Amino acid sequence: MKTVLIHKITIKEDENHYEGISFDVSEAAAVVTDDLLPDRLIDCLFGLYYKSKRKYISPPTNLLVCESATSLAEKIRNKTVSCEQVVQAFINRIEEINGVVNAIVGCRFDAAIQEAKSIDANIKNGLITDKTFEAKPFLGIPYTTKESSSCKGMRNTFGLIARQNKIAEEDADIVKLMTNAGAILVGVSNMPQLNMWQETDNPIYGRTNNPYDSTRNAGGSCAGDCAAIAAGGVPIAVGTDIGGSVRIPAFMNGIFGHKTTSGLISTKGLTNRTGLEKVTMLTAGTLTKTANDIAPLLKILVDKNVDKLKLDEKVNVKNIQVFYTLETEDLKISPFTPEMKNKIVKVVKHFENNSNIPPQKLDIPEFKFGGDLWRYWIRQEDNVNYARDFTGCTGKVNVFIEFLKLLIGQSNYNIGALLTIFNEKLPIKKKQWIETTTEQLLQRLMSKLGENAVLIYPSAPFTASYHNASVLRPWNFNYFAIWNALKFPVTQVPLGLDSQGLPLGIQVVAPPYQDHLCIAVAKELENAFGGYVPPFDLQTK
Known part of the structure; x- marks a missing residue:
């Protein structure tokens, strides 16, 4: 038995046994000594290289940056704080942490402050009323988006030397929607070249570091946004996801990332997209510190398609059927560490103890072809x-x-x-095989999940690895990519930190247009496991 302190709540747990779910200790030991040996060796060698290279981010001097977007919006509405105070606090925080994480690569601080002052003046003069706040739910809230999402007047290089002087001429549709909702863009964030890798590094801006350990991968492609949120640089961000780009960095940086049901959000202005594409897995998504911010932000992004979702529908999580998958038989993916597998088991145990419907294991053979399906559909x-x-x-x-x-x-x-x-x-595998397998997998999942079920699915075999180590294990992103190929909504949920102080997490998957179920389960898990844990010690008086 051991005692663990999570967000000041002390719980006792036995890592080797969970009632109703078996996990053999000797089996885990065998995994560590045999299957995990190559990954242990990789981590050991990279760890030796990065030894003494780690840098730390400082605690924030203004605790406003630790609050959620909805909490800050309510304070602005109640005149507890001004927009200028909020925006300035986050600008100051970006300046505090950016030298370590290299998350924000283009700033519009002066313009953001002027916009905040204008809002404050209109509030004071009575030009902004309760109706205004209802129409603009994130009025005065700072946010970021990737540099590859077109923001008028900002660089739009995609991290490519050939585009290093490119300036965006207009806002992407998602940026226009955020502006209409009252949000204030404070800057654009770093991403891999053309957004297409599991780690964020490019010759224009350099590499983004994980705020929990600067020698570790912050993910791709929304790593700049996720690292900034985790470090307190912004409360929310808008990302895009074509192969895990929202969820991979959300996982590695310990925040919530929601990949929306495909086809609901305009792609115009997103990395060469015109918005007229007939075939695409790309969708915008939300990046937040708390699950409570997901639905309000998602409503803004889906805009006129909001009626296709059920974001205001009350969900009794106890009555949701929870399925779970511990791992797939994809031989290209690294084996799970016991710590990662144990966390999934604890999630299942939570639902076993707190649901009216017992969780069910779901092992579908086609899961192991997730990477093959994605590689076909990306082409x-x-x-x-x-x-x-x-x-x-x-x-x-x-x-x-x-x-x-x-x-x-x-x-x-x-x-x-x-x-x-x-x-x-x-x-790649033949077209007929891929399309048939995709359809079979869709039918299997739809028949199981229906309209009142979710699937707890792994995020990765282990937490964030050292910089560049993903080159030696490139297929671990298959756990994320499969849901782009199937176009299902998914919420990446943080589940505390591992023994190295790095974020753990899982994915919550639902059928298309059932985003509200993902979000409801994410809230449940946040309440049960603590959610986002800051990568710094809060200095309270």
């Missing part, structure tokens, strides 16, 4: 050609020559970009 995207797109549509990358140039430090592309282009050249 069906309208107007996507990576060898062309990585040049800023000015030519075509010769990936083999660029690999040689990379070895002598002369390439315009990093290893993640080149592996992405190379992956486009690799053979």
Whole structure:
């Protein structure tokens, strides 16, 4: 038995046994000594390299930056704080932490302060009323989005040398929607080249570091947004997800990331998208510190499609059927650490003890083909050609020559970009097999989940690894990518920290248009397990 302190709530747990769910200790030990050996060796070697390189972020001097967006919006409405005070607090925090995490790569601080002052003046003059606050739920709330999401007057390089002088001429539709909701853009965030890798690094802005440990991967492609939120730089952000881009960095940075049901949010202005694409897995999503912020932010983004969801419907979580999958048989994915598997087991145990319907294990053979399905469907995207797109549509990358140039430090592309282009050249399974398997998997899931069930699904085999280690285990993102291929809504939920102080988490999956079920379960798990844990000690008097 051991005692664990989580958000000042002391609980006792036995890691090796959960009533109703068996997890053999000897089996776990065998996994550590056998299957996990290659990953342990990778971590050991990378750990030796990064030893003594770690930098730490300082605690915030203003505790306003620890609050949720909805809490801050209510304080502005009640005139407890001013918009200027809120925006200035987060700007100050970005300046405190950005030297360590390198999350925000383009700032509009002066413009943001002026917008905040204008709102304050209109509140004081009575031009902003309760009706205004109802129409603009995030009035005065600062936020960020990726640099690849077009923001008028801001750089829009996608991390590509060929676009290094590119300035956005208009706002992406999601940015317009946020402006209409009263939110204030304070800056744009870092991302991988063309958003296509599991780690955020590019030759324009450099690498984003994990705020929990600066020697660790912050994920991709919304790592800048997620690192900023976790470190207290902004309360919310708007991301995009085509292969885990919202959920991977949300997992690694210990926050909530919601990938919306596909097809509900305009893609215009998002990394070369026109909004007219007929075939795409890309969708915008929400990034928040608390589950309570997800639905209000999602309502803004889905705009006129809000009636297609049930975001205001009350959900009794006790009456939801919970399915769970501990791991798949995908041999390309690393084995799970006992800590990660134990956390999933504890989640299932929570529902076993607190639900009217017992959780059920769901092992579907097609899960192991998630990566294969995604690799096929990413090639069906309208107007996507990576060898062309990585040049800023000015030519075509010769990936083999660029690999040689990379070895002598002369390439315009990093290893993640080149592996992405190379992956486009690799053979994939036949069209008929992929489309048949996709349909079979969809039918199996829909028949099980119906309209009142969710699936607890793994996020990753282990927490954030050292920088560049993802090159040696590139397929671990399959746990995320499968849900893009199927276009299901998913909420990434933080579940505290592991023994190294790095965020743990799981995915909550629901059928299309059942986003509200994901969000309801996310709230339940936040209440049960504590949710987001700051990467710093709060200094309270």
